[in-house]
Amino acid sequence: MNDMDAVKRGAEAYEAGVEKSLARFPERKKDFVTGSKAPVARLYTPVDTAKIDYLRDVGFPGEYPFTRGVQNTMYRGRFWTMRQYAGFSTAEESNKRYKFLLEQGTTGLSVAFDLPTQIGYDSDHALSQGEVGKVGVAIDSLADMEILFDGIPLDKVSTSMTINAPASVLLAMYIAVAEKQGVGADKLNGTIQNDILKEYVARGTYIFPPEPSMRLITDIFAYCSKDVPNWNTISISGYHIREAGSTASQEVAFTIADGIAYVEAAVKAGLDVDDFAPRLSFFFNAHNDLFEEVAKFRAARRVWAKLMKERFGAKNPKSWMLRFHTQTGGSTLTAQQPDNNIVRVAIQTLAAVLGGTQSLHTNSKDEALALPTEDSVRIALRTQQIVAYESGAAETVDPLAGSYYVESLTERIQAEAESYIAKIDSLGGAVKAIEKGYVQQEIQDAAYAYQMDVESGERVVVGMNKFQIKEAAPKGLLKVDPIVGEQQAAKLKALRAKRDQAKVDAALAAVKAAAAGSDNLMPPILAAVKAYATLGEICDVMRGVFGEYQQKVIL
Amino acid sequence: MERKIRVLVAKPGLDGHDRGAKVIARALRDAGMEVIYTGLRQTPEQIVGAAIQEDVDVVAMSILSGAHNHLFPRVVDLLKEKGVDDVLVIGGGVIPDDDIPGLKAAGIAEVFTPGTPTSVTIDFIKQNLKRKA
Numbered sequence: 001m002n003d004m005d006a007v008k009r010g011a012e013a014y015e016a017g018v019e020k021s022l023a024r025f026p027e028r029k030k031d032f033v034t035g036s037k038a039p040v041a042r043l044y045t046p047v048d049t050a051k052i053d054y055l056r057d058v059g060f061p062g063e064y065p066f067t068r069g070v071q072n073t074m075y076r077g078r079f080w081t082m083r084q085y086a087g088f089s090t091a092e093e094s095n096k097r098y099k100f101l102l103e104q105g106t107t108g109l110s111v112a113f114d115l116p117t118q119i120g121y122d123s124d125h126a127l128s129q130g131e132v133g134k135v136g137v138a139i140d141s142l143a144d145m146e147i148l149f150d151g152i153p154l155d156k157v158s159t160s161m162t163i164n165a166p167a168s169v170l171l172a173m174y175i176a177v178a179e180k181q182g183v184g185a186d187k188l189n190g191t192i193q194n195d196i197l198k199e200y201v202a203r204g205t206y207i208f209p210p211e212p213s214m215r216l217i218t219d220i221f222a223y224c225s226k227d228v229p230n231w232n233t234i235s236i237s238g239y240h241i242r243e244a245g246s247t248a249s250q251e252v253a254f255t256i257a258d259g260i261a262y263v264e265a266a267v268k269a270g271l272d273v274d275d276f277a278p279r280l281s282f283f284f285n286a287h288n289d290l291f292e293e294v295a296k297f298r299a300a301r302r303v304w305a306k307l308m309k310e311r312f313g314a315k316n317p318k319s320w321m322l323r324f325h326t327q328t329g330g331s332t333l334t335a336q337q338p339d340n341n342i343v344r345v346a347i348q349t350l351a352a353v354l355g356g357t358q359s360l361h362t363n364s365k366d367e368a369l370a371l372p373t374e375d376s377v378r379i380a381l382r383t384q385q386i387v388a389y390e391s392g393a394a395e396t397v398d399p400l401a402g403s404y405y406v407e408s409l410t411e412r413i414q415a416e417a418e419s420y421i422a423k424i425d426s427l428g429g430a431v432k433a434i435e436k437g438y439v440q441q442e443i444q445d446a447a448y449a450y451q452m453d454v455e456s457g458e459r460v461v462v463g464m465n466k467f468q469i470k471e472a473a474p475k476g477l478l479k480v481d482p483i484v485g486e487q488q489a490a491k492l493k494a495l496r497a498k499r500d501q502a503k504v505d506a507a508l509a510a511v512k513a514a515a516a517g518s519d520n521l522m523p524p525i526l527a528a529v530k531a532y533a534t535l536g537e538i539c540d541v542m543r544g545v546f547g548e549y550q551q552k553v554i555l
Numbered sequence: 556m557e558r559k560i561r562v563l564v565a566k567p568g569l570d571g572h573d574r575g576a577k578v579i580a581r582a583l584r585d586a587g588m589e590v591i592y593t594g595l596r597q598t599p600e601q602i603v604g605a606a607i608q609e610d611v612d613v614v615a616m617s618i619l620s621g622a623h624n625h626l627f628p629r630v631v632d633l634l635k636e637k638g639v640d641d642v643l644v645i646g647g648g649v650i651p652d653d654d655i656p657g658l659k660a661a662g663i664a665e666v667f668t669p670g671t672p673t674s675v676t677i678d679f680i681k682q683n684l685k686r687k688a
Contacts, residue, residue, distance in 0.1 A: 115569035115620055119596075127598070130625025131569050204571015204595050244574050331574070335669040368669045370651050371621075444577055451578045455672045464670045473652035480621065553594040555580055 002046050011045045018042065035289030036247035037449070038412065044404035052407055057302070061397045065305040067298050067410065068398040069356040070321040075394035079107075080352075081359035082384045083160060085327065087112035087137035088371055089484050091147035094137040098152060100374060104381055109152070110160040110361060112136030113170070118205040120166045120539030123488030133484035135371075136162075140492050141534045145173040146180065154178040158189035160235070160325065160359075165207035167194035168216055169538050172526040175228065191232035191281055191325070194220060197258040197430055198237045200549065201439045202244040207539060210431050212546035216521060217262060218269040221276040223522035232281040234262060235325060238300075242285035243331045245447020248296045249413050251285060253420030254430075254439055256303055260421070261430040263312055273312050277319035286348035286355075287329040293348070294400050295409030297324070297355025302410070303417050326352035327361040333368040337463035338474060341365040342379060349387045354400050360384055370477040437554040444554065492534065499532040507531040508541050515545040560588040560680065562613040565602045566595050567630065570620035575647060579615060582673035583680070599629040606634065606642060612686050615676075618648040628661035635662075641685040647671070 032040040041048075052058065059065055062072030071077060084106050087094045098109055113136040116128035122140050123132045132138050139145055149159075154177065163170045171192050175185045196213040199206040208216070217234065224233045238246075238255035246254065259280065266276050284300065286293050304322035308314040328348035333341045342365050352360050362380040364372030372380070388394055400406045420442075427433040434440070453459040460466045507528035514524045528538050564580040566573055573595060584590045591609050593602060606614050614634075616627060627646050634642055646658065647667035655666045664683055667676055 115571075119569055121569075127569060127596075130622035131620060134621035135570075199571070204573065205569075245578075368649065370649070444581075447574050448578055448581050451582070451673065455674065461670075465672075477651050477653075479651075482624070551594045551596075553592060555577060555584075555590070555592050 004046065004050055007046050011043070011047050014043065034248070034292040034409075035287050036249065036292060037453075038247075038249075038292070044408055046404060048404050048408045052411065057411075058401060058407070064309065064317065064320055066301040066321055068401055070301070070323055070358070074356060074397040075353070075388075076397070079388045079394060080357050081108040081158065082106050082381060082388075083108040083110045083325070083359045083361055084377060084381060085110040085112050085162065085361045086377070088114075088135070088478075089133040089137065089480050090487060091137055091139065091144040095148055095150055095152070097374075101377070101381070102152070102157070104378060105385065106381060108158045108160065108359060111148070111162065113161070113163055114138045115205065117170075117535060118163060118165070120169075120207050120535060120543075122492055122534050122536030123485060124492050125536055129485065130482075132488050133480050138484065138488045139170070139173070139535060140488060141495055141532050142173050142176055142529050143491070143495055143532065145170075145177050149177050153183070154181055155183040155187045158191075160191040160193075162193045164193050164196055164199050164203075164205055165213065166535060166539055167192040168220055168522060168525050169529060169535050171220065171228075171231075172522065172529040175526060176530050185228045186230070188228055189230050191235050192220070193237060193283070194234040195237045195258065197261060197434060198240050198255070200434050200551075201254070202240040202443065206549045206551075208542065208546040209549045210435070212515075212542075213549075214261075214265045214431070215269075218266045218271065219520045219522055221266050221279070222269070222271055223520055224279065225271070225275045231279065233276065233279045235281050235283045236262065237283040239283050239285045239327055241443060242287065242329065244443050245331075245450060246443045247446050248287070248289075248292050249416035250420065250442060250446060252296055252300045252303065252413060253417040253424075254443075255282065255284070256300065256307065256417065257421050257424040257430040257433070259304065260307065260311075263308075264429065267312070273308075273314045274316040274319050277308060277312070277314050278316060278321075281358075282322055282324035284324050284326050284357075285329050286326050286352040288332055288344055288347055290347055290351050290354075291400075291403075291406055292409055292413075293351035294355045295406050296413050297326075297352070297357065298398075298406075298410045299413035299417060300324070301356070303414055303421075323358045325359045325361070326355070326357040328352070328363045330363055330367060333363060333365070334461060334464045335368040336468065337471065338365045338369065340463050341368070342383065345380060346383050346387070349383050350391065350393060353387055353393050354398075356398060366474065366477060369474055371480070373476060373478050435552065437552050440552070440554040495532060495534070503531045504528070504533045504537070507533055508537060511538055512541045512545060515542050560613065560684065561609065561611040562588050562590050562615055562680070563593065563602070563606050563609060563611040564590055565593045565597055565605070565614060565616045566618075567597050567599060567602060567616055567626040568618055568620060568622045569596055570618055570622065571595055572619040572648075573617070575619070576617040579617070579647070579673060579676060583615075583677060586677045588680070599626060599633050602630050603633040603637060603639075607637060607639060611642060612684055613643045613645065613680055616644070616646045618646070618650070621649070623648060623650050624654055624657065627658055627663050631662035643680065643683055643685050645676070645679070647676070
């Protein structure tokens with residue numbers, strides 16, 4: 001046992017000694033800070049972690065409060081799911097990329113949709129011009145979805161879909177494709193992002209106003225709890241909040257505040273918390289400050305577990321667990337000397353793994369320039385495989401636990417996040433705080449401060465504001481053929497000529513009736529999708545009933 | 556009193572990445588310019604309408620979705636159609652080097668790619684205004 005008083009005296013003596021020698025051996029700078037600009041002390045000792053009660057605050061893996069991870073053996077059982085986010089151009093092209101990724105050893109799919117799909121416009125809509133197939137695959141109807149998953153057995157892979165406002169429609173299409181493969185909805189594994197609140201603050205692919213959007217989300221919770229029991233019905237996302245410029249603590253706080261809003265909405269809609277909470281999942285970022293990021297993941301688990309148990313009275317331990325996907329930080333990548341990004345991604349991968357992620361996407365080195373090529377995607381995947389098989393980080397559970405520094409950081413992030421959550425509660429919850437622009441303003445202030453630090457050189461970004469070289473324009477970037485827009489429009493025209501229009505009209509009328517009433521929207525949406533109503537048509541019907549969200553512009 | 560430089564910061568298309576646009580907007584404001592930010596999902600028509608209504612000297616657009624080749628030139632063309640020839644139009648975002656000569660030929664005065672300090676954009680605007688502020 002440590003004699004805490006003796007350690008304290010020792011630490012004080014150490015600091016006094018250092019202060020004396022500083023005149024002759026000055027430190028590199030006056031203030032040392034984390035990637036999120038939190039102060040970093042010279043040395044951490046048992047004094048800094050003296051208040052931590054191991055059993056209460058840290059505990060054991062697979063046990064409340066899950067600081068050390070949600071499974072009892074973590075990666076000794078199996079590695080995290082290596083899930084590379086991909087999709088571009090047409091369903092045919094993306095299907096090829098998925099098969100390539102599966103051959104290379106990815107263990108789950110992650111679908112990127114283009115912006116028209118994410119905002120519920122068909123490819124031939126005026127606002128879709130120039131955007132079709134650019135940041136993801138264009139999906140207009142079940143016909144495209146059938147091609148997207150052609151030859152991919154949906155009972156064998158798990159699929160994550162980054163889709164939010166029209167999540168109900170894409171989930172319905174996935175269920176319908178599986179049915180055609182002979183796979184029942186109860187056999188499906190995967191995730192829809194379905195997190196509208198962060199779209200309002202950080203990502204921008206909203207359609208409907210908050211109230212009907214929250215209803216769509218709770219309809220999905222209710223439907224899946226019965227019909228698609230293994231589906232992760234939401235991926236409550238801090239990723240985009242961080243990319244928009246937030247700090248690590250804000251990422252945890254705003255994500256969990258959104259999570260609280262979803263839980264409250266579902267409980268208000270009459271669902272029992274333990275019926276849907278085990279299927280809630282999360283999505284975080286991994287930036288470069290290794291220790292701060294690891295602490296962030298550990299703190300997030302602890303904050304959520306406490307909330308679910310104490311505030312919402314959840315009884316099922318699965319309701320307390322914060323399971324999450326991680327993506328490495330896109331905004332940390334530089335367009336300058338892009339090969340350096342491989343190293344950044346490796347550090348971020350280590351952070352995610354040491355933080356106990358359930359699945360991981362690693363960015364490719366060329367993503368500050370364009371969509372990644374096959375070669376750079378392979379390197380990104382290999383980075384995960386090297387960390388998994390060669391680094392040793394996966395051989396024991398939560399290896400950084402007990403580090404005076406990491407435990408202190410975990411405490412600090414928890415405290416900062418809880419203080420933000422209390423502030424958001426006082427504003428009336430996440431929806432109200434977003435409507436007031438509070439969350440957006442906090443993120444923007446942090447983003448601007450970061451930019452100013454980079455410009456002043458206070459924050460070094462290697463290759464960008466220090467150690468620059470003259471370099472030639474990068475070669476061999478991936479380009480999406482602009483013809484994709486015309487191809488999709490032609491496919492749509494053919495589809496509309498071929499399908500049973502009376503059946504489509506009746507199905508759309510049923511969606512409209514459900515939207516205007518209070519019946520669960522999933523069954524009529526599923527019927528409309530099966531009748532080959534398009535995504536745009538279904539969303540238009542809902543736009544007619546729900547109206548559209550008007551962004552609050554904050555500067 | 557000298558008239559301040561007026562800038563419309565605009566997000567054309569469906570792209571939701573507005574961190575860069577907002578940072579630029581704030582940096583231009585801190586540099587003494589008057590800044591109007593459109594918010595997301597603006598059509599070229601809406602952007603040109605706002606530029607005329609707000610009587611701006613500069614239109615600064617940001618796209619990270621890859622739709623720049625379609626949307627940037629459209630704004631320049633519409634300004635011309637409306638008889639506006641003294642507005643400086645610039646762009647930024649994730650834009651491959653290969654696309655930049657075409658955008659410049661289409662009338663985008665300069666394209667700023669990731670990693671550009673805001674001071675570079677500020678200086679460019681000050682030195683290349685078509686109207687005298």
